Amino acid sequence: MNEQTKNNIWTKSFVIIFLSNFFLFLVFYALLTTLPIYVLDELNGSETQAGLVATIFLLSAIIVRPFSGKLLEDFGKKKMLMISMLLFMASSFLYLIVDHLYLLLALRFFHGIWFSIATTATGAIAADLVPDSRRGEGLGYFAMSMNIAVVVGPFIGLTLLQVTTFNNLFWVLSVLMVGAIVFTALVHDPIVEKSAKRKLSLNDLFERKALPVAAVASLIAFGYAAVLSFISIYAKSLGLMEAASYFYAIFAAAMLISRPFVGRLFDKVGPNIVIYPAIGLFAAGLFVLSITNSSMLLFLSALLIGLGYGTLVPCLQTLAIQSAGRGRSAHATATFFTLFDIGVATGSYLLGLIATNFGYQQLYITTGIIVIAVLFVYRLMMKKRREAEEKNYKAVKIG
Structure with missing residues (x-):
């Protein structure tokens, strides 16, 4: 071969x-x-x-x-x-x-x-x-x-x-x-080898090494709930229901077009080169939604969210799996999507309260701010990850 x-x-x-x-x-x-x-x-x-x-x-x-x-x-x-x-x-x-x-x-x-x-x-x-x-x-x-x-x-x-x-x-x-x-x-x-069966433990439910990345993904999912759960209702309230049918088509097209070179950048240069801009694009798309009053702005938000959110999910999932190692890919995947689903579920409920009491424009401003905050959470996570790797490297070198 x-x-x-x-x-x-x-x-x-x-x-x-x-x-x-x-x-x-x-x-x-x-x-x-x-x-x-x-x-x-x-x-x-x-x-x-x-x-x-x-x-x-x-x-x-x-x-x-x-x-x-x-x-x-x-x-x-x-x-x-x-x-x-x-x-x-x-x-x-x-x-x-x-x-x-x-x-x-x-x-x-x-x-x-x-x-x-x-x-x-x-x-x-x-x-x-x-x-x-x-x-x-x-x-x-x-x-x-x-x-x-x-x-x-x-x-x-x-x-x-x-x-x-x-x-x-x-x-x-x-x-x-x-x-x-x-x-x-x-x-x-x-990979077909299986470890011996043992009593259920916390390690069987969650991959602890993947939890920090999954927590970041949960915040991203919280912001995405504003799109998943409310975009059609928001578009209807603006009189843009016909345009809304094209929202997900543009959203998906943006994800598909960007996917090949984003993945290569992730592997060759590292996660930061794609994740930082993706967070910014996702937040920008949510802010554009908050001021949307025409089909063109709705389409622009779909493009930005597709590029941003569409890049973040596979990149963060890859980080979660890499942090756990190949033998724990199933546990890392389960941990990642557990927290991701929790983010969507809590977002759908809490953001619904914001929409009911303050309107959809305030909803998208709020989620845009939350996604911007993810920049700092992600940076802190990567800093601690790098420090842990350096500590392990020194321990191995001394040993």
């Missing part, structure tokens, strides 16, 4: 896990977009109840995520990925027979469990597959599977609702999950 082949990212196994993750997130985003409408139109629920279909899904993911690293370690990443994808697919079919709000909420909780385990497994396997020297670039490419799904999923869901029924929509999404199962069956995880 020559050096070029050894350092190749786009291997057959990487493409397969990329496609498996893409279909998983496609169904996730399609349901996330359409189920609130289903609650309002088909189940005669309230807007608060419509919001619960996303909240309870996220809640189950937060509860289960810390345990997923241990499950992957004990039973194997490939095996747990296959089980969780099969049960995620089964849950997708169950939407066809659920016709009551409380049954729907119970299904969403059940569905979220398998989403949590499956996404931890796909992220950990992708981290195992990419070469160490190109991990930032490789995980950046892997994140494109989610970036594309955030556009394709809502597009499929909302387009189908214009021409057919919810029942047919659920059939289509369930069949798409069958495709995901096919790809999952072909997944190969290069």
Whole structure:
């Protein structure tokens, strides 16, 4: 095996896990977009109840995520990925027979469990597959599977609702999950050795070395909740609902265009060269949202947020995995997304209070300030990380 082949990212196994993750997130985003409408139109629920279909899904993911690293370690990443994808697919079919709000909420909780385990497994396997020297670039490419799904999923869901029924929509999404199962069956995880089973400990729930990076990611997720949860409502209040349909397309395009050279910079120069500017771009996009009164400003904010936020998540995830080491990739991934999900969940609730009491403009100003504050938190974290590395180096040298 020559050096070029050894350092190749786009291997057959990487493409397969990329496609498996893409279909998983496609169904996730399609349901996330359409189920609130289903609650309002088909189940005669309230807007608060419509919001619960996303909240309870996220809640189950937060509860289960810390345990997923241990499950992957004990039973194997490939095996747990296959089980969780099969049960995620089964849950997708169950939407066809659920016709009551409380049954729907119970299904969403059940569905979220398998989403949590499956996404931890796909992220950990992708981290195992990419070469160490190109991990930032490789995980950046892997994140494109989610970036594309955030556009394709809502597009499929909302387009189908214009021409057919919810029942047919659920059939289509369930069949798409069958495709995901096919790809999952072909997944190969290069790291197959497992440690002996032992009693559950704190180390099995969280990767302590990844916690500082995950905490930074949680703050970024808190700011992103303002976009994820409120951008459509904000655009509607401004009379820009038609323009809002293009927001996520520009958002995703910005992430995809920047991804190749951002990942290379991360690997060759280091994380700071991309993370500091990305934080600034994300904050700038939120500030632009706070003064938006036209389609052009809305599109500009999508571009800035796509470049900033789209760079931060894969880069911070790479840092979390690097801090833990290859053998703990599943635990680091679980820890990262646990705190990330907590950031989104708390952000959606607390920022909703700000929007209700002070308006959406104040909401985006507040989140812009919070993201700017992340600059200083990240700098402090990297300083302590560097000091710890120097201390370990001296200890090894003396020893």
